[in-house]
Amino acid sequence: MPAIEPAAKLALQRHYVAARADRPVALSGRLDDPQWGGAGWSDEFVDILGSHAPKPRFRTRMKMMWDDEHLYIGAELEEPHVWATLTEHDSVIFHDNDFEVFVDPDGDCQLYGELEINALNTTWDLLLVKPYRAGGPAINGWEIKGLRTAVHVDGTLNDPTDTDRGWSVEIAIPWASLSEIAHRNLPPKAGDFLRINFSRVQWEHEIVDGKYRKVPGRPEDNWVWSPQGVVDMHRPERWGWVHFSSSASEPPREPATLFEVYEAQRLFRGHHGHWSSREEELGLAPIPGLRIETTASFLELSLGDWRLDHDSRLWRVS
Known part of the structure; x- marks a missing residue:
């Protein structure tokens, strides 16, 4: 069984207060809609194991907003070499560098959704009936109906001859789609909590024949918003919380x-x-x-x- 940080660390899960959007957010991948100005940046992502592990090489941070129709997520990923290869929807996106969202809309640690996206704006959405350790299974055919995503590359994609600044992602998840897997009323109301986490998979690369390639034999880095204490994102009890209010009250202990x-x-x-x-x-x-x-x-x-x-x-x- 993988080593796990002391369970007391569960009480220190990260917490984010999501601003309410006044109108639908226009997605460009750049996070340049003025609505984002009312949303604060999250803490920077850390290694999946926690603060005792090496600090990530590149900064990752996210924002969230919401309205009656959507949960909005924006992310900024520092990256000097932006590259991606997968173009088919529902490919195993973490075989590329990616950004991932894990959301359990009723917080019961069962029946939760996962979304992965790469710098080509290729997505993979799947549903976990329950965590893998409890028998899963994963339903790959599940789709987030009405999902909208956008990606912006601050540099040049798949060009190893220059240095990039990174890439950014915007996501709009309809509450109507999450309602299908929630035993609660959605959209949320002010004061509600939702269990969520974010992950960034990053592979070390080399340049061979003018193209990016993963370094053979090197495992991926896993950088997350709320640390898991174990290399396993499918521990939903260790995810963080988003609070739909302007007040910074604490999630239940x-x-x-x-x-x-x-x-x-x-x-x-x-x-x-x-x-x-x-x-x-x-x-x-x-x-x-x-x-x-x-x-x-x-x-x-x-x-x-x-x-x-x-x-x-x-x-x-x-």
Whole structure:
């Protein structure tokens, strides 16, 4: 099992307050619509493992806005050599350098969408019924209906003879499409949260016969907005939060605590073949209000009005 940062770091997931757009945002890839002026830049992306890993070589940051029709995402990727090869929709885009969006519209860590885009504006959208560790599967035929994207290259694409400044991306995701995978009302209202994360896959390259080529045998870099603590973007409980309000209130803490217990339960079950009903067996300090229910094949964790089960499905009891 890959090493994971301490689960307490889950409580430090990044948080972004999205501005509301006054009108639909025009997409050019340049983030030059005046509406973006009201949206602040995110923190710069870090290595997927967290702050203890090497700092990314190039800066990546994003913005978000929203209105009643769309979630808008803008990203700026510093890159001295912008290159891409894939042109067919639903190709495995991370085989190129790319920008990725992961969104769980109801925050239950099940049934979430993934979107990848390269510098040629080629996209791949897919649906995860549940995380791969819980059995997946991924549905490649799923489409984000009404999706709009635009890319701008600040330099020259696929030209290794010069130095570029980077590339930028604009994305408009219709709420109507996300409603198909959400057990909640969309668009959101002021004060709502949405679980989301962003990733940038970056390959080291060399120039052979006047063309870019990935350095053989080198793994990709994974730079993300909210660190995962493990090289796996499919840990939605470790994603960040976007808050649809002008106030900077904090996201709920109970889900992070429940996932800390869940990670300990998975380790315990891997060693003993069954779930534990006692916190002390899991090596955790007492958690006031935590309730654990187990059978041979069933696990449910409760804290306050939040619930988490053996499939890592999170929900809130109203």
